[in-house]
Amino acid sequence: METAQAVSALSAAAAGFFDTELHVDVLGPRKMITVMNGSEELFSISETVVTGWLLIILLFILIKWLTSDLKVVPTSKKQVLAEWFVTFFNNLVKENMGAKMMHLAPYIATIFTFALTGSLISIFGFRSMTVDINCTGTWAALTFILITFYKIKSNGFGGYLKGFTEPVAVITPINILSEVATPVAMALRMFGNISSGMIISSIVYAFLTVLSNVVYNALALNFSALNYFHIFQVGIPAVLSIYFDFFSGVIQSYVFIMLTMAYVGDAAGKED
Amino acid sequence: MNMTDAQALLLAKALVLMGQGIGAGLALIAGIGPGIGEGYAVGKAIETIGRQPEAKSSATTTMFIGCAVAESTGIYGLLVGIILLFVNPFLKHLEG
Numbered sequence: 001m002e003t004a005q006a007v008s009a010l011s012a013a014a015a016g017f018f019d020t021e022l023h024v025d026v027l028g029p030r031k032m033i034t035v036m037n038g039s040e041e042l043f044s045i046s047e048t049v050v051t052g053w054l055l056i057i058l059l060f061i062l063i064k065w066l067t068s069d070l071k072v073v074p075t076s077k078k079q080v081l082a083e084w085f086v087t088f089f090n091n092l093v094k095e096n097m098g099a100k101m102m103h104l105a106p107y108i109a110t111i112f113t114f115a116l117t118g119s120l121i122s123i124f125g126f127r128s129m130t131v132d133i134n135c136t137g138t139w140a141a142l143t144f145i146l147i148t149f150y151k152i153k154s155n156g157f158g159g160y161l162k163g164f165t166e167p168v169a170v171i172t173p174i175n176i177l178s179e180v181a182t183p184v185a186m187a188l189r190m191f192g193n194i195s196s197g198m199i200i201s202s203i204v205y206a207f208l209t210v211l212s213n214v215v216y217n218a219l220a221l222n223f224s225a226l227n228y229f230h231i232f233q234v235g236i237p238a239v240l241s242i243y244f245d246f247f248s249g250v251i252q253s254y255v256f257i258m259l260t261m262a263y264v265g266d267a268a269g270k271e272d
Numbered sequence: 273m274n275m276t277d278a279q280a281l282l283l284a285k286a287l288v289l290m291g292q293g294i295g296a297g298l299a300l301i302a303g304i305g306p307g308i309g310e311g312y313a314v315g316k317a318i319e320t321i322g323r324q325p326e327a328k329s330s331a332t333t334t335m336f337i338g339c340a341v342a343e344s345t346g347i348y349g350l351l352v353g354i355i356l357l358f359v360n361p362f363l364k365h366l367e368g
Contacts, residue, residue, distance in 0.1 A: 192347030255337050
């Protein structure tokens with residue numbers, strides 16, 4: 001009698017195990033808004049773009065608030081915070097690129113803030129902006145444009161072309177390849193790191209769903225609400241999220257701006 | 273043994289999936305290199321901190337950047353593995 005009960009409970013638990021399928025969304029961000037022309041699709045706006053504009057608006061409001069009502073001697077905490085932020089990036093750029101490249105400090109701070117918030121927005125349940133090769137690729141392309149601009153500015157266009165033939169003319173193809181590989185590597189590094197974190201989080205979520213279903217089936221709980229509420233998904237993913245989302249998001253954003261500064265400073269000729 | 277077209281297609285798909293699985297596993301061998309390299313870099317950073325404790329913050333920052341750069345070859349392997357596992361690029365040839 002009891003054996004039969006145990007067997008039925010076990011088989012119910014096993015059914016819970018095999019019912020859940022792993023859903024990992026690496027194919028790209030989902031389309032949020034699709035503009036149709038009759039039955040044919042004109043264009044669609046992906047989640048990355050929507051999240052990006054949301055972040056732009058939020059950051060704009062935040063920075064407007066931080067920089068409003070500035071005084072010569074700071075009296076409010078928000079002004080101290082804003083000054084610390086500006087001083088941090090000014091010092092970073094001065095250390096890595098030299099004092100003559102200080103006009104790039106706002107750009108570096110912008111890229112860092114955008115990359116950081118874009119990666120960390122996954123904490124709030126959105127899809128990270130940086131889990132989209134188009135997004136990181138755009139930033140890497142901006143870096144590539146800056147590198148090329150400063151190389152041409154400091155050497156002249158002829159000098160820029162001549163730079164490919166150094167030290168000997170034979171290795172020109174390799175030089176061109178390494179020039180192209182720089183932005184590709186930057187884009188793939190950030191995309192790969194954040195997306196691997198996202199995939200691991202998805203797998204953890206799927207596993208915890210399975211675990212919850214197994215427990216629900218074993219306890220013979222059967223409410224329709226339990227299809228949407230999985231008990232083990234409370235709290236446990238947050239611990240893993242500290243490493244996979246938070247740590248790698250911060251490190252990769254920092255690495256991205258450090259590499260940008262290194263390459264651009266190198267292109268501009270860092271002697272002073 | 274005679275196979276119908278549907279069976280042959282199923283067998284072909286199964287072979288493609290098997291190859292993808294094996295290929296993804298092989299691609300992740302690329303993780304060995306960055307593992308060794310990063311371990312070496314962290315070890316050297318700890319040596320530096322032990323010798324010069326005042327250089328701790330700059331040594332740590334440089335080590336993290338070096339680790340993140342060294343990681344990129346492993347990340348390429350990971351991307352190849354992910355594409356093989358989840359995007360199924362070769363099954364599209366069979367369906368076309």
